[in-house]
Amino acid sequence: YKRQVLARHTRATPAREGAAAVLDALAGAAAEVDPDGLASLIGIAAAGVVDPRGGMVTSATDSIRGWAGTALGAGLADRTGLPVACDNDVRATAGPELAALADSRGSLLYAAVGTGVGGALAVDGRMLHGAAGIAGHLGHLPSPEAAGLPCTCGATGHLEVIASGPGITAHYARLTGTRPDRLETVAARAAGGEQAAVRAITTGATAAGRVLGGLANALGPDRVVVGGGVPRIGALYR
Ligand SMILES: [Zn+2]
Known part of the structure; x- marks a missing residue:
């Protein structure tokens, strides 16, 4: 229909x-x-x-x-x-991506990297919800790039701290001592060749990629989708 x-x-x-x-x-x-x-x-x-x-x-x-x-x-x-x-909103966003897989019993790893880091996991054509609906919340997985940095959840060293849009902007601020108004400012400076901006973005992207790589090994997905606003900042991120 x-x-x-x-x-x-x-x-x-x-x-x-x-x-x-x-x-x-x-x-x-x-x-x-x-x-x-x-x-x-x-x-x-x-x-x-x-x-x-x-x-x-x-x-x-x-x-x-x-x-x-x-x-x-x-x-x-x-x-x-x-x-x-x-x-959950991220899981709902991942639904059409799951439906678009060629195999109706396919598996999907979906990450939403934006203001925070969220995600969704689907196995054998079904979205995983897990106990109490927690499955797929990727933002609070440990990340070596975020070691020692405090997270919004109260713990330290979580992916969201270094890989989200605010996380990348905050990392740039730690490297330079100046706090840009938004992620697009960091992206523009990186495009202009500023090394601290390049480093903040590639560190965030590397952290996300490392976690997604580990999860891909655990899950064996047919497809990995990275959505949200942060991946749209340019080729450097990809
Ligand atoms: Zn956390």
């Missing part, structure tokens, strides 16, 4: 007002795109560790206040009267 986008709607996330406000906003958005109530199901892709079996946000940072522990599926079903399927 043919997939077709019938309506689009965008609104700001009321992140500081808490989970109930976010659920209200989601229900409002659903009503906006389906004013005649024709939908029979809602699918939602959300940030955080999401367990689709129970529809719960298992854990999350405080980017959305009180998001960890939110009953995402039940909360939205209550507000809309519709059944709700939910999953």
